[in-house]
Amino acid sequence: MRPHGRDALASLYFEYPIFDDHALPWDTGYSYYRGKKILEFQMPDSANEKFRPMYNLQQQYIEQFLYQCVEKNPFIEMRWRSELMQINKDTDTVHLDIKDPLRSYTIACDWVVAADGARSTTRRLCGHRLNGENYEGRYVIADVQMDHDFLTIRRALFDPKSRPGGTVLIHKQPHNIWRIDYQLGPEENAQDAIAETSVRQSVAAVLADIGYAGTWDLEWWSIYSANTLLLDDYRDGRIFFAGDSAHNVPIFGVRGLNNGIADGFNIGWKLAYFLTDKADIDILDSYTPERRGATLDVFANATKSTRFMTPPTQGWQVMRDAALSLALTDTRFGKLANPRQMTPYTYAQSPLTHKDDATFTAGPKSGAVFLDAPYADGYLCDALSGSYSLIYFGQTPPDDQDWCNVLKADPHSTLGDLYDAQNGTAYLIRPDLHIAGRWKHFDKTRFDASLAKAALR
Amino acid sequence: MNQTDLEQVYDSIAQAIDAVGPEKTEVFLAKLSLSLAADYDDLASVIAKINQASNDL
Numbered sequence: 001m002r003p004h005g006r007d008a009l010a011s012l013y014f015e016y017p018i019f020d021d022h023a024l025p026w027d028t029g030y031s032y033y034r035g036k037k038i039l040e041f042q043m044p045d046s047a048n049e050k051f052r053p054m055y056n057l058q059q060q061y062i063e064q065f066l067y068q069c070v071e072k073n074p075f076i077e078m079r080w081r082s083e084l085m086q087i088n089k090d091t092d093t094v095h096l097d098i099k100d101p102l103r104s105y106t107i108a109c110d111w112v113v114a115a116d117g118a119r120s121t122t123r124r125l126c127g128h129r130l131n132g133e134n135y136e137g138r139y140v141i142a143d144v145q146m147d148h149d150f151l152t153i154r155r156a157l158f159d160p161k162s163r164p165g166g167t168v169l170i171h172k173q174p175h176n177i178w179r180i181d182y183q184l185g186p187e188e189n190a191q192d193a194i195a196e197t198s199v200r201q202s203v204a205a206v207l208a209d210i211g212y213a214g215t216w217d218l219e220w221w222s223i224y225s226a227n228t229l230l231l232d233d234y235r236d237g238r239i240f241f242a243g244d245s246a247h248n249v250p251i252f253g254v255r256g257l258n259n260g261i262a263d264g265f266n267i268g269w270k271l272a273y274f275l276t277d278k279a280d281i282d283i284l285d286s287y288t289p290e291r292r293g294a295t296l297d298v299f300a301n302a303t304k305s306t307r308f309m310t311p312p313t314q315g316w317q318v319m320r321d322a323a324l325s326l327a328l329t330d331t332r333f334g335k336l337a338n339p340r341q342m343t344p345y346t347y348a349q350s351p352l353t354h355k356d357d358a359t360f361t362a363g364p365k366s367g368a369v370f371l372d373a374p375y376a377d378g379y380l381c382d383a384l385s386g387s388y389s390l391i392y393f394g395q396t397p398p399d400d401q402d403w404c405n406v407l408k409a410d411p412h413s414t415l416g417d418l419y420d421a422q423n424g425t426a427y428l429i430r431p432d433l434h435i436a437g438r439w440k441h442f443d444k445t446r447f448d449a450s451l452a453k454a455a456l457r
Numbered sequence: 458m459n460q461t462d463l464e465q466v467y468d469s470i471a472q473a474i475d476a477v478g479p480e481k482t483e484v485f486l487a488k489l490s491l492s493l494a495a496d497y498d499d500l501a502s503v504i505a506k507i508n509q510a511s512n513d514l
Binding site for chain 1: 460463464467470471472473474475476479482509510512513514
């Protein structure tokens with residue numbers, strides 16, 4: 001999980017200790033070619049930020065945290081074992097026919113957010129399809145429990161003894177679980193490859209590669225291939241698609257869960273602002289361009305990584321092998337194996353984003369994700385939650401508004417330096433922690449709800 | 458050459474290999490090597506690169 005995803009969870013009121021008891025932070029990767037290290041990379045990190053660049057955490061913990069969050073919220077009701085059977089749409093209502101083990105009934109909904117996964121029933125019933133590309137490379141993904149003494153980093157093994165010509169990825173997960181992804185060769189049959197004996201043999205060979213000779217248990221395994229697929233529109237009237245129901249992204253960009261969380265964060269606050277009369281209905285129109293744009297950005301970066309991890313044609317294969325071979329004696333070529341370190345997508349073109357003030361020489365730009373920094377007794381991310389925030393640098397900030405909290409900040413502080421602030425500078429931060437606008441000299445007389453929407457200026 | 462340009466070269470050669478097809482790949486790569494070497498003044502460096510490329514195959 002990447003920091004913006006972590007910030008998103010934090011702002012959804014997760015209790016830090018629960019997360020921190022399990023999640024493993026990391027910032028380093030090693031790449032090997034035929035057993036020799038050809039690249040060490042480090043992700044940018046800073047003591048000014050509360051969270052580390054990456055966290056490894058199994059999906060069931062995220063699900064558990066989400067469930068705990070839902071349970072605490074009196075406005076949310078969880079209905080288990082319910083199946084969506086039919087959707088009927090009219091102008092101002094969506095009728096969902098639901099079947100559970102005891103009954104069948106219809107719910108009339110003002111709005112629907114379909115976060116029902118890669119095989120989304122909502123998507124199928126609405127008659128929409130994901131469009132894009134499937135890549136050839138197939139990976140088996142296996143979780144192994146073992147007392148393996150190694151750093152929490154990302155290891156990529158190219159052409160190892162265990163998978164000649166293939167690629168293996170190894171990540172440490174909480175509680176001594178190691179996630180191993182290994183590529184299948186073109187001649188390997190998928191059905192045979194996911195037979196337990198075959199997975200055990202393959203895992204044993206990978207463990208021999210990394211010099212682990214102890215005992216291990218095979219916990220779970222599955223198979224996948226890289227896809228770049230998405231919907232043409234993430235919205236169908238009163239239905240919004242979020243997460244895998246809207247897009248399938250390759251794993252190599254580490255963006256699957258993070259993008260899903262960002263989708264939910266995005267449509268969540270927009271619906272809340274509209275339903276509480278803090279924004280007009282057209283705020284909802286910004287969902288597709290912002291989140292579909294973010295998906296296309298992931299595709300652009302992930303396509304490069306995917307070409308390196310699973311070369312799709314002879315040309316990419318030959319170049320990949322050449323680069324790896326040269327990397328054994330020349331580090332310039334090892335950098336070609338560097339997974340793309342993507343920053344979260346910038347909503348520069350969104351109707352909710354003000355034109356960036358060009359007089360700034362540092363700090364997060366309009367549309368970008370905010371930058372964490374020390375603030376008060378903790379961090380800025382702790383002070384931002386649930387609504388728009390205006391960070392005002394100076395002694396006389398404007399008053400809070402119903403749509404926006406005001407935070408007073410010192411221009412002569414680490415935060416002030418990182419945000420290139422002086423007396424009278426202000427940053428407007430959206431509930432999902434993107435910068436809506438920033439002004440070197442903020443005009444307090446213009447601090448009203450229209451600021452939340454750049455298009456209305 | 459900076460990293461971005463090197464990546465551009467990587468992509469262009471990969472696409473060219475696919476465009477010329479498997480039977481002509483060898484000649485294509487030999488032509489490319491020879492013409493790049495022709496722009497190089499230093500024979501010893503070219504020989505060192507030939508040796509480097511021959512290793513670790």
